[in-house]
Amino acid sequence: MGESIALGVPANPKQARSRKTKEKIVQAAIKLFQKRGYEKTTSNDIASEAGVSVGSFYVYFTDKRQLLLIIFDRLADELYKNVFATLQPEHLFDSDLRRLIRQAIANTITDKQKYSGLHRVVSELLIKDGDFAARHKAVMSRSIAKLRELISLAHKAGLTWEIDVEAAAFVVHRVVFDVSQDYVTGCCEFDKERAIDGLADMIHRYVFKPRA
Incomplete structure (x- = not known):
């Protein structure tokens, strides 16, 4: 390089x-x-x-290269905190959980769009640089583990359908990541707010049972 x-x-x-x-x-x-x-x-x-x-x-x-690695770690931590700020264990019992899910999705897309150029740089380096690939994998694993923890807690509390918790965590993470990447790369022309609403509805209904 x-x-x-x-x-x-x-x-x-x-x-x-x-x-x-x-x-x-x-x-x-x-x-x-x-x-x-x-x-x-x-x-x-x-x-x-x-x-x-x-x-x-x-x-x-x-x-x-070292500087970019440090920037990547910083932005990954920032994104993680912003995304899960509205999705902590205590929020699972919120009467308007769908709103909190929507906010987490919006935070994901907004934060990634803020640094869209950097995300494109990292995406290009993933196939060239093993250290970036390893860091990216660790970031993905961390987020999936957090989702798995939250869904597992909700499942034990009787808030979810009878679902495969690990699969649900992976699928939820994957769909939000993929949609957010489409907006980062600029290849998605569909209205962002409608897409966020659709994702929030889909995830909420897929994971959680209607409240009594």
């Missing part, structure tokens, strides 16, 4: 000024990766966009 491979994650700087410089580099990289893609963005470009010297870039990061 034109730059050396780096797997280590640099420690967070202790001084406020250093942390600010590092964050400027991260934000500059996000902007350029979004706009130009991975291959057409160099470490020098990122340093220039951040307003720092190339030497300063290499104080915090070994190369652009």
Whole structure:
């Protein structure tokens, strides 16, 4: 890919000024990766966009690949938190669970569209780079495990149909992921709000029994 491979994650700087410089580099990289893609963005470009010297870039990061890995991990954590903010165990008993499911789906699509360029970059690298593929697989597994936990709790509480919990978690995750990817890539022209409503209805009726 034109730059050396780096797997280590640099420690967070202790001084406020250093942390600010590092964050400027991260934000500059996000902007350029979004706009130009991975291959057409160099470490020098990122340093220039951040307003720092190339030497300063290499104080915090070994190369652009390491930086992109760090950005991927950060955005994955951010997406996970936003998606499951309205889907915690206590929410399973909410009288308007369908609304909470809809919000989680909307958060997924909105967050991924916010960084659509980065998601496209990662999608391209998945078939080229084993570390990105492994990280992506771990992110998918984490989300499926959380869904499995929630559906299992709901099942034990008598809130669901008699379903295969593991299969339900996989199917729910897959359909939301696939639809969200269509909006990220721009290949879907169907009204987004209607699609979110349809997904919310489908998942709610597939997993949960009507409330008495």
